[in-house]
Each structure stands twice: as structure tokens, then as C-alpha cells.
Amino acid sequence: MQEHEKSLLSLIILGALIALGKALNSSEPMTTRLFVGRMILGSATSVAAGAILIWIPGISPLAINGLGAALxxxxxxxxxxxxxxxxxxLLTGKKPQ
Known part of the structure; x- marks a missing residue:
């Protein structure tokens, strides 16, 4: 596995763990749909930290993971x-007032 693949995988796992922590810390009832949705959302927003490689190509994996957690x-x-x-x-097709 190449370095960029390892970074991407670590960001996905990091985002999923952040979403899991938020789900476990929440007081609202947890449904499977809500749980899966939060895992996907957390993973996707953490992977956005990989975009920092465009501006700073030589940044360390630790810095990428830190930015992934913050983002x-x-x-x-x-x-x-x-x-x-x-x-x-948006889901019901009604325009906001």
C-alpha cells in the first residue's frame, strides 16, 4: 500500500471514530440510519483534510491526521x-421560507 493510500485510509477511520464518539455522546435515540449517516458524514469531512496535500505536498502524516480530526x-x-x-x-421538495 502506498503512502497516499495509507493516509486516505487513516483519515476515513479517523472520521468514522469521530462520528462514533459523537453518536455515543449524544442523548438522542440512536437508529441504524442515523448511526450509518453519521459515520459516512464524519469520514467524508475528515477526508477533506487530504486536500491540504495540494498546497503543502510534503506535509507529515501526523499533521494530515491532525487536520483530518479538526476538519x-x-x-x-x-x-x-x-x-x-x-x-x-430539500428532502420534501419544499423551498425554505
């Missing part, structure tokens, strides 16, 4: 808040 938490919260506000109207 995973911040991105997860931002996307979840946006989905709660606008997502339900």
Missing part, C-alpha cells in the same frame, strides 16, 4: 446544522 469535527458539526435547517425542506 472532521468542525465539518461534521457544520454539515449537521445545515442539514437540520435546510435538509428537511
Amino acid at each position: 472532521g469535527i468542525a465539518g461534521f458539526q457544520a454539515v449537521e446544522i445545515w442539514l437540520r435547517r435546510k435538509g428537511s425542506s
Whole structure:
């Protein structure tokens, strides 16, 4: 496995663990749909940290994982808040007021 594949895999796992921690810390009832959705969202937002390699090609794997954790938490919260506000109207086909 090449280095960039290892970095991508570690970011996906890191994002999934962040989402798992948020799910376990939440007081709302956990459904399978909510659990899987949070795992996907956490993984996707952490992988966004891989984009830093475009600007800084020689950055260390530890720095990438740190950025992945930060973006995973911040991105997860931002996307979840946006989905709660606008997502339900997007799914039902109604335009927000």
C-alpha cells in the first residue's frame, strides 16, 4: 500500500471514530440510519483534510491526521446544522421560507 493510500485510509477511520464518539455522546435515540449517516458524514469531512496535500505536498502524516480530526469535527458539526435547517425542506421538495 502506498503512502497516499495509507493516509486516505487513516483519515476515513479517523472520521468514522469521530462520528462514533459523537453518536455515543449524544442523548438522542440512536437508529441504524442515523448511526450509518453519521459515520459516512464524519469520514467524508475528515477526508477533506487530504486536500491540504495540494498546497503543502510534503506535509507529515501526523499533521494530515491532525487536520483530518479538526476538519472532521468542525465539518461534521457544520454539515449537521445545515442539514437540520435546510435538509428537511430539500428532502420534501419544499423551498425554505
